[in-house]
Amino acid sequence: MAPGWGGTLLVGLLHSLEIAIGATCLGLLIGTAGAFGKLYGGPVTRDLLAVYTTVVRAVPELVLILLLYYAGTDLINQVLAAMGYSRVDISGLAAGIFVLGFVQGAYSTEVIRGAILAIPQGQIEAARAYGMPPGLMLRRITLPAMLPFAIPGLANLWLIATKDTALLAVVGFFELTLATRQAAGVTKAYLIFYLAAGVLYLAVTLFSNLVIGRVEARSRRGMPSVKEAR
Amino acid sequence: MSEATAINVAARASLWLKPHRIVLILIALGLALCAIFFMRWDWLPQYWAMGLMGIWRALWILAVTCALGFALAVPLGLAQAGGPIWFSAPAKVFCTIIRGTPLLLQLWLLYYGLGSIFPQYPWIRESWLWPYLRQAWPYGVVALTFSFAGYEGEVMRGAFAGVPRGQLEAARAFGMSRWKIFRRIWLPQAFYRALPTLTGETVLQLKSTPLVATISVIDIFAVSSKVRQDTYLTYEPLLLLALIYMTITGILVFVFSRIEARIPVKIG
Numbered sequence A: 001m002a003p004g005w006g007g008t009l010l011v012g013l014l015h016s017l018e019i020a021i022g023a024t025c026l027g028l029l030i031g032t033a034g035a036f037g038k039l040y041g042g043p044v045t046r047d048l049l050a051v052y053t054t055v056v057r058a059v060p061e062l063v064l065i066l067l068l069y070y071a072g073t074d075l076i077n078q079v080l081a082a083m084g085y086s087r088v089d090i091s092g093l094a095a096g097i098f099v100l101g102f103v104q105g106a107y108s109t110e111v112i113r114g115a116i117l118a119i120p121q122g123q124i125e126a127a128r129a130y131g132m133p134p135g136l137m138l139r140r141i142t143l144p145a146m147l148p149f150a151i152p153g154l155a156n157l158w159l160i161a162t163k164d165t166a167l168l169a170v171v172g173f174f175e176l177t178l179a180t181r182q183a184a185g186v187t188k189a190y191l192i193f194y195l196a197a198g199v200l201y202l203a204v205t206l207f208s209n210l211v212i213g214r215v216e217a218r219s220r221r222g223m224p225s226v227k228e229a230r
Numbered sequence B: 001m002s003e004a005t006a007i008n009v010a011a012r013a014s015l016w017l018k019p020h021r022i023v024l025i026l027i028a029l030g031l032a033l034c035a036i037f038f039m040r041w042d043w044l045p046q047y048w049a050m051g052l053m054g055i056w057r058a059l060w061i062l063a064v065t066c067a068l069g070f071a072l073a074v075p076l077g078l079a080q081a082g083g084p085i086w087f088s089a090p091a092k093v094f095c096t097i098i099r100g101t102p103l104l105l106q107l108w109l110l111y112y113g114l115g116s117i118f119p120q121y122p123w124i125r126e127s128w129l130w131p132y133l134r135q136a137w138p139y140g141v142v143a144l145t146f147s148f149a150g151y152e153g154e155v156m157r158g159a160f161a162g163v164p165r166g167q168l169e170a171a172r173a174f175g176m177s178r179w180k181i182f183r184r185i186w187l188p189q190a191f192y193r194a195l196p197t198l199t200g201e202t203v204l205q206l207k208s209t210p211l212v213a214t215i216s217v218i219d220i221f222a223v224s225s226k227v228r229q230d231t232y233l234t235y236e237p238l239l240l241l242a243l244i245y246m247t248i249t250g251i252l253v254f255v256f257s258r259i260e261a262r263i264p265v266k267i268g
Helices: A002-040 A043-058 A059-080 A093-120 A122-131 A134-171 A175-185 A190-219 B002-017 B019-038 B044-082 B085-100 B103-120 B123-124 B137-162 B167-175 B178-215 B220-231 B237-264
Strands: none
Touching: A002 A043, A002 A093, A002 A134, A002 A175, A002 A190, A002 B137, A043 A093, A043 B237, A059 A134, A059 B178, A059 B237, A093 A134, A093 B103, A122 A134, A134 A175, A134 A190, A134 B103, A175 B019, A175 B103, A190 B085, A190 B103, B044 B085, B044 B137, B044 B178, B044 B220, B044 B237, B085 B137, B103 B137, B103 B178, B123 B167, B137 B178, B167 B178, B178 B220, B178 B237, B220 B237
16 A cells, blocks of 8 residues: 555545536536526526526435436437447546536526626626627626626535535545545544545635635625625 | 406416427426336335335434524524634534535544444443444434534524614613523524525435435435335436425425515514
8 A cells, every 4th residue: 555545535535626626617617508598598498497407406416416427328328329339438537527517507507697687787788789799798798797796606616516526425436535435444444534534625615715715805806895885 | 357367367377378388398298208108117016115204204304403403503603693702613613614524424424433433432332322323313313413503503693693783782771681682582583584594404404315325324315226226227216206305395495485474574
């Protein structure tokens, strides 16, 4: 055991962070698209998105992870088989990112939708009056103006994502919680390893909080303070 | 029937029965019928009783942990909102740790970690608690209670701090004792403020209950896992499980909205 069990835990942490980052990015993409669909899409798009966000937020993450994990890998393999390719083993990393990203997407849809609605309507009308095409308006006006409203909710989602990676231990993906379980099972030092893993998760959360505070302060510069407004 | 109400009813009906929505509902019905007729459900009668037992147990865990967790959240919030530093600091540390680590890890820490420590002490094995400590469910209940208390404690902190000063000052001017102020003024008003978040927290707690299946408590999630192992079916038990959770969530949201509607909106 060259790196020792501490190294195993750190590898697990690395995998957890990879999944959390990937899932948050995928969730942001889905969330942005979903928010625009909900706000500006046609009636069918809107209804389908409402079903998506409602169902994902009403079913436990653990159940969704199992369903999407099996359904997702099954679907890809069936599509590949139908196209005449042989079955592939989906990497745990890709499957985990897809599954958690799909769940995160539902939550970020709601966060981003709320943030876009919080933009003063005049700004968007002014952009339209200048004759901006929708893409340019999205890039120059909507996204930057919504950011201060969205960051607290999105930061919360990032923290949830780091903790939700632990659920992937149940489908056998090697991340921090599963690494801890293996280390503890072999060495029989259960308490120490679980406490160590707890400290690692906590460190990620506290460090994230620090960064989030900075980012939030920067994105809010020039805006009235929330405390004074109360 | 007057013309206005007729228009009202028609408007409400047309909200639901727009053409595209009728098509979507028909598609959904078709999918559901496909699921009923083309998937295998013959295992259902055999596991029916077990499933009901599992639902009952999940609801029971949900109710107990929410009640205990809320009882714990009140002192946690109070300590953080107005307590001296030697109360507020531990409460803050508790909330930060609970909210900063995954529930699954906390659960396993309690069950495997503490569970492996307890048998080493003879006085614990001889105490009256030992028959409970040997089972899994007390660890699940404790972990879920702490989790609810940690999240709701943070909410209660804000709720206690949000009660207007004037209310408390008026109560003091009336000559109420500190306990009476807390019981009659501070707690009820903080509770009304926290009530809207309570719905969300309870739904989140419901979604956390399947985690106890990982420490061998037989709730509805564990039943579905058993069905999957016994019958080698992947989707049917999981889809039914998702439907069950969605139904429970719907009922919870409905019940809470009824409770909220009874509470006066204007406070403070």
